[in-house]
Amino acid sequence: MAGLPKLPGLTFTDPTLSSFHLSQTFNVCNGYKVPKYNYRGIGNRELNANSVKFINTNDPVRFDPSLTYGKTKAVAVNIFKPHFALYDQKCLTFKAFFKQGVVESPNEYYRVRHVNIIYFLEDDSITVMEPRTPNSGIDQGRLLKRHRVPKNLAGEYWHWKDFGVGKNIVFYGVVYHLVDCDGFTREYMASQGLVMADPEQLPPDPYTQSRLMSSSSHNTFTKTPSSDDNFRRFLEYDGKVLRFKAIWDDRDSEYGDIRKYEVMYFLHDDTVAVKEIHTKNDGRDPYSQLLRKTKLPKIWTDRPINFPSIYLERSDEEVTEYYQPKDLRVGETIFVLGRKMLLYDCDSFTRNYFKKALCIEQGSPIDVSEKPKPPPERKIPPHDGIGSLEDSLQNTITFLPRPPRKDMVKQILNANKYLRYEMKMEDIHPEDTIRRFILNYSLGDSTCKIFEPPIINSGIIGGKYLKSTLLPKPGTNPLDPEYYTPIDFYIGAIITVFQQRFIITGADLYVYRYMQANSSKFPCEVIENIRNFMFNKGYLNDDINQLMEENKMQIEKEERDAIGDDLKVTQTEMEKCLDKFGISAIEDTTFQKEYPKEELVVPEHNVPPFGIQPVNNDGPYPITTAPVPDLACKDEAQRIATTEYDTEEEKIKKYYDRILRKHKHICENAQPELPPEDDCLTKERKAKAVTFAEDQKCEY
Structure with a gap:
């Protein structure tokens, strides 16, 4: 049929063809134009271009299309499309939520509202839409009309670059948390280099969930009556009460305080009573109980929505759960009709019941006693410059000002006693080099007074430079200064006035x-400094002369005591011969035993320069001695040796040497030297033993 000429009578119509319109080459999908493939021609005929018959079989290697059709034309320049035409009907959609506080409602404290944030790319405008929830009672829908939302006061606006899953954005004081976005938004953000995070779960609205739970529980669940025998429980647990000590911290409210209570749980009927513990002079009304015996609901705000609480009290049908013994533990917090009470202790019966019946060990008691607050720090106000620091301090210590206390003993003992020093100014001006000043330090009140002597024909009048005042050191605390003392005054010291x-x-x-006189109050360096100055000035000549006289007298005494020690002994020929051959003489042991070397040593004692020390001498340690012994007790040989060869002065000297030696032995050994018992002078020597006054120290 296709090869017949187009002549009358040789053309035929196809009765199956009914559509002769020109097919479209684009499809519209989600507002976007998408090219259409495998479309048909006029009359729903197959296009030749889609047939395999018209596929070119020429070898593409040998066939050059430019030889037949000429060179191809240059690529046409893309047509400019404006921003609003390029992003027409293209939006970014984010899922978000925000929390809205609820005031004056016992059923809810806040609401979670889910919204969709739509961002229009063509003009960067934003709108917020909230899906409608049936029977919510809230005006939902469009929460924010479409417009450009300002970001800050600097004139910036929110842009799609600021959006992202997991971020918080603020529109006019409302914080929206983005949790998810649609597929186009995620793909567009990825093409722009922003990878969106994984989606988050939208938090449920607590009030909506509670409504669903209450409606489902009332519709699907029915409570069955308890199978517990009340009479058996009464017979078994009557009079058995679990007692807990609790506190209620009500300091957040006005005039609130920490109040103590006693929570009693009655085992025979599972009721709870709360008794308030009053203390003496607590200033509260003496009510015996805060809560009478009743079953205590665990969730006191849980009640059906359609329950008329204004007219009726809740029964077991409306309460979901009551407090049980397992819910009462030391350290836990319970709610007594809205009051948060902390259980901090229980009695011994309660501990035994939990341990034996419930196999629960109660915790140790908690110390809830209030720790005493530290006293506030007493801050001393700064000195206003009027009066002395002591007077100003007295005004802050007592309400009625009192004069500061003075050391009257110090003033009486050191009345009219001054330490005088000579000073000069540091060379600041040449005319001040000749000026001299006298510093008087009062030992009675520790004040300093400076006087300048006048210099004739110098233009320096002199007079009082500083009145009697306490002289503070530089760099110390002005409210508690450190004052100059005699320790700081020495030759060459620099003081600041x-x-x-x-x-x-x-x-x-x-x-x-x-x-x-007071060497313990001064450092050795200060005393040495003043002593050297006095020595250089010649003020210590009298002391030096006196010391020289004492030394001279001491030397004379030592020379008198050493008479006979330096005498030259004439050696015999036999002794010279023994010394020549290095032979020592044989010692007489009998003589050494009878006269040991210790007795031959001259004891160290102070002998007055004139004469011999008297018998009853007054010293720091009282000595009690007997009179001079009688020599009748001694044998004839000793008596003759004593009387014929010793003078009267030597006898007295040996006698007191022996007494002083015993004195030294007592000081060193804390006990007197006992004489041998077989001596004929035992009684006499014991009678002459040296004794001391009690609580005395020996010093050498």
Whole structure:
């Protein structure tokens, strides 16, 4: 039929053809134009281009289309499309939620609202849509009209680059948390280099969940009556009560305080009573109980939505769960009709019941006693410059000002006693080099007074430079200053008198005498410094002369005591011969036993320069001695040796040497030296033993 000429009578129509329109080459999918493949021609005929018959069989290697058709034309420039035409009807959709606080409602504290944030790419506008929930009572739908939302006060607006799954964005004070996005948004963000995080779960609305739970429980579940025998429980557990000690911390409310209670759980009927513990003078009304015996609901806000709580009290049908003994443990918190009470202790019966009946070990008691608050720090106000620091401090210590206490003993003992020093100024101006100052330090009140002597024909009038005042050291705390003391005054010391520096150049002889009398109060360096100054000035000539006289007298005494020690002994010919051959003489042991070397040593004692020390001498340690012994007791040989060869002065000297030696033995050994019992002078020597006063120390 296709090869017949197109003449009348040779053409035929196909009765199956009914559609003669021109087919479209594009399809519209989600608002986008997509090329259409395998479409048919006019009359729903197959196109020749789609047939295998018209496939070119020429070898593409040998066949060059440019030889037949000429060179191809250049690629046409893409047509510019504006931004609004390129992103027309293209939007980014994010799923998000925000929390809305609920005020003055016992059923809920906040709501979780789910929204869809739509971002229009063509003009960067944003709108927020909330899906409608049936019977929610909230005006839902479009929460934010479509417009460009400002980001901050700097004139910036929210852009799609600021969006991302898991981020928080703020529109006019409302914080939206993005949890997910659709497929186009995720693909578009990935093409722009922003990879979206994994989707998150939308949190449920607690109030909606509670409504669903209550409606489902009332519709599908029915409570069965308890099979417990109340009479048996009454006979078994009557009078058995679990007692817990609890506290209620109500300090968040106005005039609130920590209050103690006693929670009693009655085992025979599972009721709870709360008794308030009053203390003496607590200032509260003496009510005996906070809660009478009743079953305590565990979730006190849980009640059916359609329950008329204004007119009726809740029964067992409306309460989901009551408190049981297993819910009461030391350290746990329970809710007594909205009051949070902490159980911190229980009695012994309660501990035994939990251990034997429930196999639960109660915790140790918790110390809930309030720790005493530390006293507030007493801050001393700064000195206002009027009066002394002591007077200002007294005004802060007591309500009625009192004069500061003074050391009257110190003032009485050191009345009119001053330490005088000579000072000069540091060389600041040439005219001040000749000025001299006298510093008087009062030992009675520790004040310093400075006086400048006048210099004739120099233009320096002199007079009082500083009145009697306490002289503070530089760099110390002005509220608690450290004052100058005599320890700081020595030759060459630099002191600062209210920003003026002085150098101490001299001191009075009384200063050195005071330091000698009170050497424990001064460092050795200060005393040595003052002593050297006094020596260089010649103020210690009298002391030196006196010391020389004492040394001279001591030397004379030692010379008198050493009479006979340096006598030259004339050796015999026999002794010279023995010394020549190095032979020592044989010692007489009998003589050494009778006269040991210790008795031959001259004891160390102080003998007065004039004469011999008297018998009853007054010293730091009282000595009680007997009169001079009688020599009648001694044998004839000793008596003759004593009377004929010793003078009267030597006898007295040996006698007191023996007494002083015993004195030294007692000081060193804490007991007197006992004489031998067979001596004929035993009684006499015991009578002459040296005794001391109690609580006395021996010093050499």
